[in-house]
Amino acid sequence: MHYENAKAKVEFTEKRIAKAKSPAKIAKLQKRLEKEQRKLAFWQKHLDNNTFPPVVFGGKKLFQERCKGNITREEWQEVRSNRYLSRGDKTKGGNLNTRIYEGQDQIYLDIAADPVQKGKSVRYNRITVPIYLAQKPSKKTGKINGINYRQMVLDYIKTGSAYQVEILRRDGKYYVHVSIEEEVPMPYNHKGAFGVDTNPDGLGVTQVDCLGQYRGSEWLGQGEWTYARTNRRDNRTCEMAKKVILQAKEKGYALAVEDLKFKNDKSVMAKFKRMSHSFVWSKFLKAVDRSAAREEVPILKVKPAFTSVIGILKYQHMYGIAVHEAAGYVIARRGLGFDHEKIPKMLLDKLVKKKPEFKQMTNWKQWSAVKKSVLAKIKKITKRKKVNSLVSWQIHRKNVLGIG
Structure with a gap:
């Protein structure tokens, strides 16, 4: 995978160099190409020798800092030994080495420590410590806000099923992460779909009935997604996923989302890297999967190709909606099985010459092909050197189609 991505980056940069005209731009791209070629040679060497790159427990950067003497030996050892993971086993009561149990209104973690030889058998000294499973009761009613994860974990442990325990040490404190398997109910038969177009600053949500007809749309803006801290952004993302899921459940609709996959195989600019790094699509889709399973809402994942193009050129003007809502409409229709989107007759007559x-x-x-024709028309009308986006389609629509 790493080799294929590195190879694709080299090929992509070579194409950009071939198209570039400015000497300054060619020089910058040439430097980038040399760097990418070194990376490609690195992975090629391991492929040829059937070897793997060295792995440093604790991180390569901190290892280099330790070699330079910038961090102490104690700090380096702290990073290398701050994690303990115990895998569960159903045949051994859930988890043999780290057991969780409740007693006298307190939850305890029992850890298998040093081995002790007793005759022919080996026993382990046990360390038992009290732990706190977080929950958030309301100050007004005293009831638990949201899902009672504490009770969910305790009920699951009583079944004897396998569970995983991970212990982390951070800043002198210990944190326990417990992983369990959650039963997923069967989703209901949907009457339509909510199409969700995911963007860095919000969601375009469109309702579509079972016949593929438009039934309403809205823009759920989330400006905080682009600048908020990680915890705040994650919280807002999960809240938005929950909101959309509950809307779909109330209507008896499914939720159609794009099956987005950003491969690291393009030599992209810094602006796109910053945008994609903070883009919440992955976090949102994970939150949607989890929340939808609990609420029994069906999830329809569709290919994202040309959803925005079709939405802009075919449906935005038809229904008088925003770009992302139009894309959401295409996503919902695609999720319901309306994969083939016919080209409108007006676009066909005005923009396509070789119809057979x-x-x-x-x-x-x-x-x-229609998109390229539209961009060429807009470029001719505006007299710009380059037009890569359909953002100005609504402004120049009448002139492009000759109906103004």
Whole structure:
């Protein structure tokens, strides 16, 4: 995977160099290409020798800092020994080495420590410590806000099923992470779908009935996603996922989302790296999967190709909705099985010249060809050197189609 990504980056940068005209830009791209070629040679060497890159427990950067004497031996050892993981086993009562149990209104963690030889058998000294399973009771009612995870874990442990325990040491404090398997109920038969277009600053949500007809839309803006701290951003993401799931459940609809996958195989600019790093799509999709399973809401994952293009060129003007809501409409229809989106007759007549050849193309290639024609028209009208986006489509729509 690393080799393929590195190879794709080199090929992509070589294409950019071939297209570049400015000497300054070519020089910058050449430096980037040299760096990417060194990375490709690094992975190629390991492939040829059938070896793996060395792994440093504690992190390569901190190891280099230790070699330079910038951190102490104690700090380095702290990083290397701050984690303990115990895998569960159903045949041994859930977890043999780290057991969790409740007694006298207190929860305890029993840990197998040093081995002791007793005759032919080996026994372990046990360390028992009290732990706190977090829960958040309301100050007004005294009831638990949201899901009672504490009781969920205790009920699960009583069944004897396997559970995993991870102990982390941070700043002199110990944290215990308990992983259990949650039963997932069967989702209901949906009457339609909510299409969700995920963006760095919010969600475009569109309702579609079982016949693929538009039934409403809204923009759920989340400006905090782009600048808030990690914990705050994660919290807002999960809250938004829960909100959308409950709306779909109330209507008896499924939730259609894009199956987004950002591969690290493009030599992208710093601006895109910053955007994709803070992009919450992965966190949102995980929160949606978890919340939907608990609420019995069906999840429909669709390919994201051309959802925005189709939404802008076909549905945005038709329903008078925003770009992301139009994309959400296409996602919902695709989730319900309406995969083939016909080209509107007006676009076909005004933008397509070779109609027999056009009809032989696949649906996505047809939309790609229409998009290129629209961009070429806008470029001619605006007299710009380059037009890569359909953002100005609504402004120049009448002029492009000759109906103004």
